[in-house]
Every structure is written in C-alpha cells, then in structure tokens.
Amino acid sequence: MGLVLLTLILLATVTGSFVFDPVSSATEEGQKGCKSCHSKLLETLPQGHPHVEAEEVKSCLACHTAKGEAAPWKWIVHFGHYSVEGFSGDCWSCHLIDQTGDFKAYDSHLEKAALRVNKEDVGRMAFYYNSWGTSRYLDHKHALKKLDCNDCHGGPFPKEGAPTERCVSCHGSYDQLGQKSSMHSSGLYAHFSDKEVGCNACHKAHRESALVCNKCHTFDQRVPY
Ligand code: HEC
Ligand code: HEC
Ligand code: HEC
Ligand code: HEC
Ligand code: HEC
Ligand code: HEC
Numbered sequence: 001m002g003l004v005l006l007t008l009i010l011l012a013t014v015t016g017s018f019v020f021d022p023v024s025s026a027t028e029e030g031q032k033g034c035k036s037c038h039s040k041l042l043e044t045l046p047q048g049h050p051h052v053e054a055e056e057v058k059s060c061l062a063c064h065t066a067k068g069e070a071a072p073w074k075w076i077v078h079f080g081h082y083s084v085e086g087f088s089g090d091c092w093s094c095h096l097i098d099q100t101g102d103f104k105a106y107d108s109h110l111e112k113a114a115l116r117v118n119k120e121d122v123g124r125m126a127f128y129y130n131s132w133g134t135s136r137y138l139d140h141k142h143a144l145k146k147l148d149c150n151d152c153h154g155g156p157f158p159k160e161g162a163p164t165e166r167c168v169s170c171h172g173s174y175d176q177l178g179q180k181s182s183m184h185s186s187g188l189y190a191h192f193s194d195k196e197v198g199c200n201a202c203h204k205a206h207r208e209s210a211l212v213c214n215k216c217h218t219f220d221q222r223v224p225y
C-alpha cells in the first residue's frame with residue numbers, strides 16, 4: 001500500500017498534474033456522473049457512429065430520444081454499461097436520491113415527473129439489470145431489441161412479475177400465437193378453463209423457462225430461453 005502511494009505521488013510529481021485514468025478506476029469510491037469516468041464522452045462512441053459535435057450529454061439527446069430513430073437514451077446508457085464486463089459501478093454511479101426523495105440521474109437534461117423510491121428498492125434491481133444486460137434468458141433477448149424493464153413491467157422498480165396483457169400487446173393473444181405454435185392454441189387449456197394461464201407460467205424472464213405442463217405430463221416441447 002505504502003509503495004503504491006509513493007509511486008502515485010512520484011507519478012503526480014513527474015507529470016505535474018495528477019492524471020487519473022477514468023475507466024480503469026471505475027471501482028473507486030465516489031465516481032459519480034459521466035465525467036467522473038469518461039473525461040471525453042465522445043471517445044465512448046462506437047465505431048461508425050454518426051458525427052457528434054459537442055461533448056455534453058445534451059448533444060446525445062438530440063437523436064437518442066424516447067421515440068427517435070436512434071435508441072432511447074436510457075437504453076443506450078443502461079445497456080452500454082450492464083452488457084460489458086469492464087463496468088464495475090452501480091446504480092449510484094449515475095443516480096442519486098435528492099433531499100426531496102426524488103430518484104434522478106446526475107446528468108439528466110429531461111423534465112420529468114418525480115420518481116419516489118427508497119434505496120433498498122433501487123438496490124434490489126441490480127440483479128435484474130445484470131441479467132437483462134448479459135443473461136441467456138428472455139430479459140436479455142428483449143434488451144437486444146432495445147426494450148427494457150418498463151416495456152414488460154409497465155414501470156421502474158417492479159414489485160411483481162410482468163402482466164400478461166403487456167406480453168399480449170406485442171406478441172398477440174393465445175389464438176394468434178396458436179396459429180404459429182400449437183402449444184399456444186386455446187384448445188390445450190381445457191383443464192385450465194377455470195383460470196387464465198399467464199405467459200409467465202412457462203416463459204420466465206430472468207431465469208430458465210420451463211413448460212408448466214411437464215409438472216404432470218412429459219411433452220417433448222421446449223420453451224425457448
Ligand atoms: C463508474 C464509471 C462510469 C460512469 C459513472 C459512467 N460510465 Fe460509461 N462506461 C464505463 C465503462 C467501464 C465502460 C465500458 C468501457 C469499455 O468497455 O471499453 C463504459 C462505456 C460507455 C459507453 C459505450 C457503450 C457502448 O455501447 O459501446 C458509453 C456511450 C458511455 N459509457 C456513456 C456514459 C454516460 C453517458 C455516462 C453518464 C450518464 C456514463 N457513461 C457513466 C464507466 C462509466
Ligand atoms: C446525429 C444523431 C446522433 C447523435 C447526436 C448521437 N447519436 Fe448515438 N446513435 C445514433 C444512431 C443513428 C445510432 C445507431 C442506431 C441505434 O443503435 O440507435 C446510434 C448508436 C449509438 C450507440 C450504439 C448503440 C447500440 O446499438 O449498441 C451508442 C453507444 C451511442 N449511439 C451513443 C451516443 C452518445 C454517447 C452520444 C452523445 C455524445 C450520441 N450517441 C449522440 C445517432 C446519434
Ligand atoms: C452509467 C450510468 C447509469 C447507471 C449505472 C444506471 N443508470 Fe439508470 N439511468 C441513467 C441515465 C443516463 C438515465 C436517463 C436519465 C434521463 O434521461 O433523465 C437513467 C434512467 C433510469 C430510470 C428512469 C428514470 C425516470 O425518471 O424515468 C430508472 C428507473 C433507472 N435509471 C434505474 C436504474 C437502476 C435501478 C440502476 C442500477 C441497477 C441504474 N439505473 C443504473 C444512467 C445510469
Ligand atoms: C414492447 C414489446 C414487447 C413486450 C412487452 C414483450 N415482448 Fe417479447 N419480444 C419482443 C420482440 C421485439 C422480440 C424479438 C422478436 C424476434 O426476434 O423475432 C421478442 C421476443 C420474445 C420471445 C422469443 C421469440 C423467439 O422466437 O426468439 C419470447 C418467447 C417472448 N418475446 C415472450 C414475451 C413474454 C412472455 C413477454 C411478457 C412477459 C414479452 N415477450 C413482452 C417484443 C416484446
Ligand atoms: C404452456 C406453456 C406456454 C405458455 C403458457 C405460453 N407459451 Fe409461449 N411458447 C411455449 C413453447 C413451448 C414455445 C415454443 C414453441 C415452438 O417452438 O413451437 C413458445 C414460444 C413462444 C414464442 C416464440 C414464437 C412462437 O410463436 O413460437 C412467443 C413469442 C411466445 N411463446 C409468446 C407467448 C405469450 C405472449 C404467452 C402468453 C400470452 C405465451 N407465450 C404463453 C410455451 C408457452
Ligand atoms: C421480457 C419481459 C421482461 C423484461 C424485459 C424485464 N422483466 Fe422483470 N420480470 C418479468 C417476468 C415475467 C417476471 C416474473 C419472474 C420471472 O419470470 O423470472 C419478472 C420479475 C421481475 C422482478 C421480481 C418481482 C417480484 O416478484 O418480486 C423484478 C424486481 C424485475 N422483474 C425487475 C426487472 C428489471 C429491473 C428489469 C430491467 C432491467 C426487468 N425486470 C426486465 C419480465 C420482464
């Protein structure tokens with residue numbers, strides 16, 4: 001430790017100013033906001049990216065809007081960090097809860113309604129963001145299509161699974177799905193007729209999916225992911 005410190009002091013003396021390598025020190029305490037890790041934001045742009053004039057986050061928002069042709073800003077930033085190995089920060093590298101209890105991003109430039117949440121509920125999300133960023137499950141398949149938590153859950157910090165209506169709004173009803181894959185055709189649900197079967201009965205999102213029927217049968221069907 002002493003030696004490391006000495007080396008750092010020597011380095012600082014030699015170079016005159018203390019140059020901190022931002023990305024490699026991402027584990028350090030207190031690195032908050034984009035600039036604390038990326039001294040030059042433009043250097044994070046992927047190859048072949050359209051030309052961007054200015055350094056500030058504000059210039060990114062010109063194209064990365066919620067409805068623009070480029071991916072939404074929230075997706076860009078979350079996926080850009082949770083899908084790579086090199087990122088060792090957490091929610092609090094980019095977010096804070098201010099004095100009024102409002103959950104915000106340090107570098108937000110958007111006018112938004114207040115978002116109330118406590119620290120524990122935010123912390124509980126880390127597992128899901130990591131899974132969404134890298135897993136072989138359905139959450140990640142949707143992440144690759146530039147969809148996120150809100151698309152399935154209808155809001156941030158979910159306290160329960162995703163409602164079937166949301167899946168249906170994009171994928172269609174059982175009858176429509178049944179035209180492609182027999183497993184979805186409603187005839188199969190005869191002995192579930194007293195209770196609607198949710199998509200989640202077979203399709204899990206943050207873990208391996210499984211055919212619910214095989215609790216009692218041995219059908220040779222596989223639920224993808
Ligand atoms: C705690 C440190 C840290 C903070 C804070 C941080 N980043 Fe990053 N960022 C990283 C690391 C590490 C990578 C991955 C670098 C790599 O793989 O080369 C990365 C990658 C990126 C990428 C490339 C993503 C891609 O898909 O190629 C972009 C863009 C980016 N960051 C923008 C931002 C913005 C905007 C903010 C602020 C909202 C921010 N970062 C905050 C550490 C950080
Ligand atoms: C002139 C419009 C424009 C501006 C300004 C812009 N982008 Fe992009 N960006 C695009 C387009 C178009 C794509 C490719 C389509 C997509 O994936 O969204 C893209 C893709 C990306 C990707 C790759 C997304 C992926 O698929 O993995 C990252 C990361 C990114 N932009 C970061 C930034 C950052 C950071 C800024 C601000 C410094 C910025 N962009 C400003 C248009 C823009
Ligand atoms: C690298 C930076 C970064 C990290 C890490 C990060 N976020 Fe974000 N997050 C952002 C940015 C940037 C936005 C968009 C903010 C804006 O545009 O105002 C955002 C938006 C959000 C929103 C939407 C807020 C709203 O008002 O709609 C939620 C919810 C959120 N993040 C949760 C999380 C959680 C939970 C974690 C940790 C598991 C996390 N974020 C980690 C940068 C980050
Ligand atoms: C906002 C729209 C949207 C919502 C909501 C949504 N999905 Fe998806 N889903 C997609 C898209 C887009 C794909 C990628 C389709 C492709 O690659 O052909 C996908 C892929 C899938 C796949 C894999 C299909 C394949 O052939 O690889 C399954 C299974 C799936 N979704 C199930 C669900 C379930 C279950 C829910 C609800 C928990 C859900 N989806 C919610 C849009 C959505
Ligand atoms: C009883 C289990 C089960 C339930 C419940 C279920 N699925 Fe599936 N799903 C499957 C199986 C098995 C496959 C693979 C079918 C195949 O490969 O032919 C599949 C495949 C899919 C696919 C991939 C494309 C396709 O049509 O084959 C989508 C999308 C999908 N399901 C959406 C849904 C949605 C949305 C719901 C709820 C409305 C739902 N599933 C409910 C078992 C189920
Ligand atoms: C494809 C749709 C889909 C996406 C995308 C998705 N989820 Fe989920 N989520 C589900 C389903 C379905 C469940 C029910 C448990 C399961 O199947 O794994 C669930 C369960 C959860 C739970 C557990 C709720 C409880 O019962 O306590 C949390 C928390 C959660 N998701 C958070 C997130 C976050 C955060 C994201 C984004 C990073 C996300 N989810 C993205 C569909 C999705």
Ligand code: HEC
Pocket residue numbers: 188189190191212213214215216217
């Ligand atoms: C809790 C156990 C259980 C589950 C889960 C279950 N089944 Fe069954 N199933 C049975 C039993 C017991 C029978 C035989 C008794 C009968 O004929 O009513 C049966 C009979 C059947 C039959 C033949 C009888 C008929 O109605 O024509 C089909 C087809 C069938 N199940 C399909 C399914 C499918 C598809 C699923 C998943 C969506 C499923 N089952 C889930 C217990 C179950």
